Amino acid sequence: MPPKATPSQMRWAQRATEAAVLTALVLIGLKAWAYLATGAVTMLSSLIDSSLDAVASLVTLIAVRGATRPPDDEHRFGHGKLEPLAGLAQAAFIMGSASLLLIEAVQRFVTPQPVQMPTIGIGVSIFAIVLTLVLVTFQRWVLRRTASLAVEGDSLHYVSDLVTNVIVLFGLWASDRFGLPWLDPLLGLVIGAIVVRSAWGIGVRAYQVLMDREVPDEVRQKIIAIIRSVPGVSGAHDLRTREAGPDLFIQLHLELPDALPLIEAHQISHNVEARLLEDFPRAQIIIHQDPISVVRPDLRGSAA
Numbered sequence: 001m002p003p004k005a006t007p008s009q010m011r012w013a014q015r016a017t018e019a020a021v022l023t024a025l026v027l028i029g030l031k032a033w034a035y036l037a038t039g040a041v042t043m044l045s046s047l048i049d050s051s052l053d054a055v056a057s058l059v060t061l062i063a064v065r066g067a068t069r070p071p072d073d074e075h076r077f078g079h080g081k082l083e084p085l086a087g088l089a090q091a092a093f094i095m096g097s098a099s100l101l102l103i104e105a106v107q108r109f110v111t112p113q114p115v116q117m118p119t120i121g122i123g124v125s126i127f128a129i130v131l132t133l134v135l136v137t138f139q140r141w142v143l144r145r146t147a148s149l150a151v152e153g154d155s156l157h158y159v160s161d162l163v164t165n166v167i168v169l170f171g172l173w174a175s176d177r178f179g180l181p182w183l184d185p186l187l188g189l190v191i192g193a194i195v196v197r198s199a200w201g202i203g204v205r206a207y208q209v210l211m212d213r214e215v216p217d218e219v220r221q222k223i224i225a226i227i228r229s230v231p232g233v234s235g236a237h238d239l240r241t242r243e244a245g246p247d248l249f250i251q252l253h254l255e256l257p258d259a260l261p262l263i264e265a266h267q268i269s270h271n272v273e274a275r276l277l278e279d280f281p282r283a284q285i286i287i288h289q290d291p292i293s294v295v296r297p298d299l300r301g302s303a304a
Contacts, residue, residue, distance in 0.1 A: 016142040016151050017061040020158065023135045024054035027128050034124040037117045040175070041108045041188040042168040045101040046128070049164055049195060052097040056090040057154055077284070081244045087153045087206030094199035098192045105188035118176040125169040132161050153202045160198040164191050212242040223250060226275050232256070232268040234292045248283045250276060258291045265289050 031047040139155040171187040174180060214220065220241060227236045235255035242249045254272060256265050269287045276285055 012142045013146045013151050014061070016139050017057055017154060019135055019138060020057040020154050021054060021061055023131055023158075024050050024057055027131065028054060030124045030127065034121045038121040038172070039116050040118070040121055040168075040172060041101075041105055041184045042171040042191065043121050043124075044104060045097075045188050045191045046125070046161075046164055046168050048097045048100055049094075049161060049191075050128075052093040053158070053161065056086075056093045059086050059089045059093075077244065077247075077249070081210060083244075084206040084209040087202050088210075090153045091199045091203030091206065094195055094202070098195040098199065101188055101195065102192040105185040105192060108185035108188070109182065118172045121172040122169060125165050125172065129162060129165045129169070132158055132165060136162065153206070156198055156202055160194050163194055167191055209243055215241045215243060215248070222279070223252075223276065226279060227252065227254070227272055230268065230272045230275055232260075232264070233272065235295070237290075237295060238288075248280050250280070250283050251286045251288075253288045253290050253295075255290050255292050255295050258293050 027050040028047065031043060031050055035043040035047050136155060136158050139151055139158065142151055143155060167187050167190060171184055175183050220239060223239065223241070224236065227233060233254060234257060236252050237255065238251075238253045240251040254269055256268060260268075269289060272287060273285050276283055
């Protein structure tokens with residue numbers, strides 16, 4: 001998990017979602033034309049996926065813009081949970097597309113239909129692969145700098161779109177080349193399974209964030225190491241963490257020597273907070289100071 005992004009970096013997350021919306025709209029127009037020309041189930045599956053991508057990306061764009069707003073009087077902890085809410089919406093949209101696709105694929109197994117004008121579908125699929133690859137590359141670049149859950153959700157289902165477009169391309173070519181009417185609906189079912197898996201992963205991740213799940217253990221260990229590296233700190237306990245969009249919340253009890261003057265204890269706590277913010281600039285930190293003897297009675301009276 002990379003450090004939490006600054007407001008400047010989060011603007012790149014907005015650019016990524018804007019690019020995703022534009023890409024989806026372009027592909028919707030092309031794939032609708034290609035489906036009307038070919039009648040292929042695989043092209044229909046790709047059209048449905050792109051249509052719901054557009055809706056999901058719009059939801060994501062609204063969420064990313066909202067999540068970066070600072071706290072206000074009614075939302076003291078900020079608006080970061082708009083991101084996982086967008087993730088759940090994405091999962092629902094993608095599941096819906098998978099259901100429609102699976103139904104259509106089964107119907108085509110019952111009543112097979114040949115693919116018409118496959119060259120149109122092949123050309124559109126190649127263009128979709130190139131355009132989607134450019135978008136995914138940009139999204140991954142943004143993810144390395146922002147750790148945005150909404151952008152990650154967008155990127156995941158556009159990666160699945162890449163696989164979908166490759167399958168569509170193969171299906172159209174093979175159906176035309178070898179005359180296999182059952183191949184088109186079969187590949188439609190394969191695409192449906194890929195879409196379901198993608199939606200499940202996004203939904204689980206969003207649910208975990210909404211339920212205030214602890215950050216990964218390696219991040220917790222990094223936080224503990226930073227705290228212990230600050231001079232004057234005797235230890236720490238009761239570390240609690242959670243994420244909300246671009247924000248990381250950290251709460252802990254700081255162990256300090258019994259005889260330490262309050263002003264010095266305050267300064268050490270301030271130093272701990274400053275060190276944590278160097279690695280987690282979007283963190284909101286609460287520190288409770290404990291005399292070491294309260295936590296470790298064997299050190300009662302110790303000035304160490």
